[in-house]
Amino acid sequence: TTHTEAEIASQPSCWQRAVESVPAGALPRRGERVAVVGCGTSWFIAMAYAVLRERAGHGETDAFAASEAPIGRHYDRVLALSRSGTTTEVLELLARTTTKTTAITADPKTPIMSAADEVVVLDYADERSVVQTRFATTQLAMLRAGLGEDLTQAIADAAEAVAAPLPDELVRAEQFSFLGTGWSVGLAQEAALKMREASRSWTEAYPAMEYRHGPISIAAPGRVTWMLGAAPEGLRGQVEETGGTFFETSLDPMAELIRAQRVAVARAFDRGLDPDEPMHLTRSVIL
Numbered sequence: 001t002t003h004t005e006a007e008i009a010s011q012p013s014c015w016q017r018a019v020e021s022v023p024a025g026a027l028p029r030r031g032e033r034v035a036v037v038g039c040g041t042s043w044f045i046a047m048a049y050a051v052l053r054e055r056a057g058h059g060e061t062d063a064f065a066a067s068e069a070p071i072g073r074h075y076d077r078v079l080a081l082s083r084s085g086t087t088t089e090v091l092e093l094l095a096r097t098t099t100k101t102t103a104i105t106a107d108p109k110t111p112i113m114s115a116a117d118e119v120v121v122l123d124y125a126d127e128r129s130v131v132q133t134r135f136a137t138t139q140l141a142m143l144r145a146g147l148g149e150d151l152t153q154a155i156a157d158a159a160e161a162v163a164a165p166l167p168d169e170l171v172r173a174e175q176f177s178f179l180g181t182g183w184s185v186g187l188a189q190e191a192a193l194k195m196r197e198a199s200r201s202w203t204e205a206y207p208a209m210e211y212r213h214g215p216i217s218i219a220a221p222g223r224v225t226w227m228l229g230a231a232p233e234g235l236r237g238q239v240e241e242t243g244g245t246f247f248e249t250s251l252d253p254m255a256e257l258i259r260a261q262r263v264a265v266a267r268a269f270d271r272g273l274d275p276d277e278p279m280h281l282t283r284s285v286i287l
């Protein structure tokens, strides 16, 4: 098996460990105005966390791609997410900001350790694959638990997502549009990115209701619209009218992301690709 497959399968136990070891004192404090930043996968996890933190009433939270973060504006804290701890845009932002900074990383031997004021190291969730799967979801599990969420059901859903057979129509689909609402918008983006990185598939991602405003024009038989979380009323019918497939489950959206990761790996194998080594991508993306 590939590293990617082993890392995908380990997510239920990694999430369990994350909820049992939340470094409460090191995460953004209640009431702080927080900018969460990252690149690629880490940006999409930032998007999900920003929605969850505001919803939990912990304070105003904005997510930015690290390259685009408006550091001139006032924030009480910058929370930087980076598995590698080496990503150029993240390190440059940490160097420029005068705000308090916290970083979450997998690797304690990297420059982010001295670039941030406080660092949370999730070394047990580090990965050998270039494609991020378990580090991304484990840090979000930890952040969710830090907001007071009970992840018992999410972890049970993850165990199901790791084991359940994959529907053939997903593995064989011509194209995917991932949809989310609220915090699952970021996860939809992440699902689409996994599919691109691991299997070079044509994928897009949108807030669910935005899909109706143009993107639906490409829906067709053999193409899949995949909702992470509960679909807004009427959306399924609109997609099915086009002959396209609408796919939705009742799993926790973070567990549903696991299913998308597995489909990405299955499609990579179908195409003779190595999911551990995506085209044109490295573990550390440095300028």
Ligand code: F1P
Pocket: 038, 039, 040, 041, 042, 081, 082, 083, 084, 085, 086, 087, 090, 130, 131, 132, 193, 281, 282, 283, 284, 285
């Ligand atoms: C994030 C990143 C992702 C990409 C891939 C490799 O870096 O470059 O953009 O999706 O999974 O990692 P990091 O700052 O989290 O290490």
